[in-house]
Amino acid sequence: MEWYEALALLVGSIMFLMAIGMPVALAFLAANILGAWVFMGGDRGVAQLLNNGFGSLTKFALVPIPLFLLMGEIFFHTGLGGRMFTAIDRLLGRLPGRLSYVTVLGGTAFSTLSGSSMGSTALLGSLMVPEMSQRGYKKHMSVGPILGTGGLAIIIPPSALAVLLATLAQIDVAALLIAGIIPGLILAGFYIGTIWLQTQLDPSAAPAYDVEPLPLLGKLWLLFREVVPMVGVMVVIIVMMVRGIVTPSEAAAFGALGVLILAALFRCLTWDAMKKSVIGALRVTLMAYLIVFGSATFSQLLAFSGASRGLIEWATDFELAPVAMLLVMFAVLLILGMFMEQISMMLLTVPIFFPLATTLGFDPIWFGLIMLLALEISFTTPPFGLLLFVMKGVAPPDTTMRQIYLAAVPFILCSLCVVALLILFPQLALWLPGLG
Structure with a gap:
C-alpha cells in the first residue's frame, strides 16, 4: 500500500468515526486497531500496539497533568478564584474599562489552571458579560477580553495543555512551560494595550461608574490578602522550575499543596469543594490519558505504514522555504480549529x-x-471557531454572532503579532529555557 493510501485509511477512518458522533479518544482507538490489523499482521499486531500504548501511559512526564488540573479545580470550587476577581475589581477603582481588565487578569489566572478554554469561556461569559452589560459596556468590550484570555492562558505556565503537548511530542516539558513566560507577558501587554486603546477611541464603550473609594492602606491590605497569595503560588512554582530547583511534576505537586493550604487558611476548604475538585480533575485526566494512549499508537502506525516518512518527503519536495512551510502548518491548524477541539487537533497533527x-x-x-x-x-x-459559539450560548440573548466576530478580531491580531515576533526573534521563547 502506498503511503498516501495508508494515510487516507488512518485519517479517513478517524474523521468518519468522529463525524458519526463517536468520542474522539474512542474514534482514535478504533482507527488504530483497524490500522494495526491491516499494517501489523492481524491480532498479533493489535496486541503489540496495545502493549506499546499502555507503555506510553507510564511516563513520569504525565504526572503534572492531574496535579495542575487539581490545582485549578480547588482554586475554582473553594472560591479562591472568586475572591481574587473581587479584589482586582476593587483595586482598579474608577479606571475606564475596569471590568475588561479584571476579565483579562483574573480570567487568565483561572484559565491557565483549568486547562479548558471552552470551560473558562463559558464560566467567564456567564459571570462577567451580564455584569458588564448592566454597567453599559459595549459588546466588544465585554466579549472580546473573554475570548482573548484563552490565548494568554495557554502559554503562561502552569498550563496542563502545554504539558500534554510536550508529552505527545516527546519534548522537554519544563522547557516548553518556561518558554511561554516571555511571549505570554508580551501578549498580556498587547491585550491591556488593546483595551486601553479601545477606551481612548470610544470612552462610552466602557463607561466609568462610582465605586466605594478605598484608601491606600486598604488597597495594600486587599492586595496582600486576596491577590498576592493566589498569584504567589503560581510565581513560586514558575521560579522553582526556571531555577531548576524542581521538575515540572514536583512543581505541580507544590502548586496543588499551596492552593490546598491557602484554601485551609481562608477557611473555604470544605468536603464538598474537595469532592467536586477531585471529580473534575479526574474526569479531564482520564480523557487526557486516553488521548496520550491514542496518540502514541497513532504515531507508531504512521511510522510503521510508511505514511509519516512519505508525507515528509512529499512536503519537502515542494522546496518551500521553512517559514513558508510553517505558515502552511499554521493555516491547517486554524482551519481545523473551526471544527475540532484542541486536544483532538493535537492528537491528529x-x-x-x-x-x-x-x-x-x-x-x-x-x-x-x-x-x-x-x-x-x-x-x-x-x-466557525468553537469558542465563538460557546460565547453565543452564554452571552445575553441580544448578542449577535456579528458582534462576537468583531469583538474577537483585535485579540486575534494581538496573538498573530506575538507569533510574528516569535518567528522574527526565536530567542523570545528560547532564552529562558536556555538558562537552565
Whole structure:
C-alpha cells in the first residue's frame, strides 16, 4: 500500500468515526486497531500496539497533568478564584474599562489552571458579560477580553495543555512551560494595550461608574490578602522550575499543596469543594490519558505504514522555504480549529507536524510554542471557531454572532503579532529555557 493510501485509511477512518458522533479518544482507538490489523499482521499486531500504548501511559512526564488540573479545580470550587476577581475589581477603582481588565487578569489566572478554554469561556461569559452589560459596556468590550484570555492562558505556565503537548511530542516539558513566560507577558501587554486603546477611541464603550473609594492602606491590605497569595503560588512554582530547583511534576505537586493550604487558611476548604475538585480533575485526566494512549499508537502506525516518512518527503519536495512551510502548518491548524477541539487537533497533527518541523530544522520547543498559539487562535477564528459559539450560548440573548466576530478580531491580531515576533526573534521563547 502506498503511503498516501495508508494515510487516507488512518485519517479517513478517524474523521468518519468522529463525524458519526463517536468520542474522539474512542474514534482514535478504533482507527488504530483497524490500522494495526491491516499494517501489523492481524491480532498479533493489535496486541503489540496495545502493549506499546499502555507503555506510553507510564511516563513520569504525565504526572503534572492531574496535579495542575487539581490545582485549578480547588482554586475554582473553594472560591479562591472568586475572591481574587473581587479584589482586582476593587483595586482598579474608577479606571475606564475596569471590568475588561479584571476579565483579562483574573480570567487568565483561572484559565491557565483549568486547562479548558471552552470551560473558562463559558464560566467567564456567564459571570462577567451580564455584569458588564448592566454597567453599559459595549459588546466588544465585554466579549472580546473573554475570548482573548484563552490565548494568554495557554502559554503562561502552569498550563496542563502545554504539558500534554510536550508529552505527545516527546519534548522537554519544563522547557516548553518556561518558554511561554516571555511571549505570554508580551501578549498580556498587547491585550491591556488593546483595551486601553479601545477606551481612548470610544470612552462610552466602557463607561466609568462610582465605586466605594478605598484608601491606600486598604488597597495594600486587599492586595496582600486576596491577590498576592493566589498569584504567589503560581510565581513560586514558575521560579522553582526556571531555577531548576524542581521538575515540572514536583512543581505541580507544590502548586496543588499551596492552593490546598491557602484554601485551609481562608477557611473555604470544605468536603464538598474537595469532592467536586477531585471529580473534575479526574474526569479531564482520564480523557487526557486516553488521548496520550491514542496518540502514541497513532504515531507508531504512521511510522510503521510508511505514511509519516512519505508525507515528509512529499512536503519537502515542494522546496518551500521553512517559514513558508510553517505558515502552511499554521493555516491547517486554524482551519481545523473551526471544527475540532484542541486536544483532538493535537492528537491528529502532532505525529505529523513535529517530525516535519524537525526535518525543516525548527527548534522543537519554539515550534511547540507556535503550535500552542495556533491551537488557541483557531478557537476564535470566524466564522466557525468553537469558542465563538460557546460565547453565543452564554452571552445575553441580544448578542449577535456579528458582534462576537468583531469583538474577537483585535485579540486575534494581538496573538498573530506575538507569533510574528516569535518567528522574527526565536530567542523570545528560547532564552529562558536556555538558562537552565
